């Protein structure tokens with residue numbers, strides 16, 4: 472098919488598509504703070520991309536929009552072919568559980584639940600048929616088969632992040648969203664966690680979007696994007 476094409480056909484396999492997205496917050500003093508402005512971006516399925524940018528530039532805000540955890544002030548957010556603006560709260564929760572995996576800097580594990588329970592809960596929310604089996608498999612996949620009954624407080628930082636990764640991949644999501652996933656780990660563990668995420672991205676075929684301040688990690692991914700003045704810019708900072 473040649474000839475003039477509508478821009479919606481330019482990236483037939485885009486798993487993430489943002490069009491003219493803006494996000495404005497109201498600060499506690501009442502001022503309007505525009506964090507994202509006229510941001511358009513698309514990422515084909517299966518690719519990996521790093522998002523870099525100074526603290527406060529809107530990286531976490533962008534991931535929250537992609538996850539449907541927050542709504543844009545203007546523009547469209549399409550994830551896995553779904554316009555998130557068209558979904559209600561319960562549809563959004565199901566969509567998230569089935570299509571997205573999250574990894575955060577601060578792990579966000581349930582402290583009173585074991586490693587296994589933390590992952591089982593995610594498997595149940597995603598509606599998997601055998602949540603316990605899937606959770607055990609995911610924990611083995613991240614090298615934690617020997618720690619399944621441990622509580623987060625009994626695990627090291629690197630191990631907690633592995634539990635969080637097992638939770639993120641238990642439903643084999645189309646997209647892995649990682650917000651500074653190595654930001655609170657020492658160098659050795661940071662490097663191990665990064666390699667694990669890359670390996671899982673390749674094995675599962677999940678699209679990987681990873682926020683990082685480390686240019687050496689960023690350059691290992693397919694695309695390097697910088698959040699500058701509310702927009703995503705490709706290439707060198």
Ligand SMILES: Nc1ncnc2c1ncn2[C@@H]1O[C@H](COP(=O)(O)OP(=O)(O)O)[C@@H](O)[C@H]1O
Pocket residue numbers: 496497498499504506524525526527528529530531532533
């Ligand atoms: N709910 C909110 N209300 C008001 N301002 C917010 C809110 N969330 C984020 N911000 C502001 O938006 C800017 C971008 O935040 P964030 O996306 O967390 O940046 P980054 O992740 O790049 O460090 C910051 O200046 C922050 O203070």
Ligand SMILES: [Mg+2]
Pocket residue numbers: 530531532650
């Ligand atoms: Mg952030």
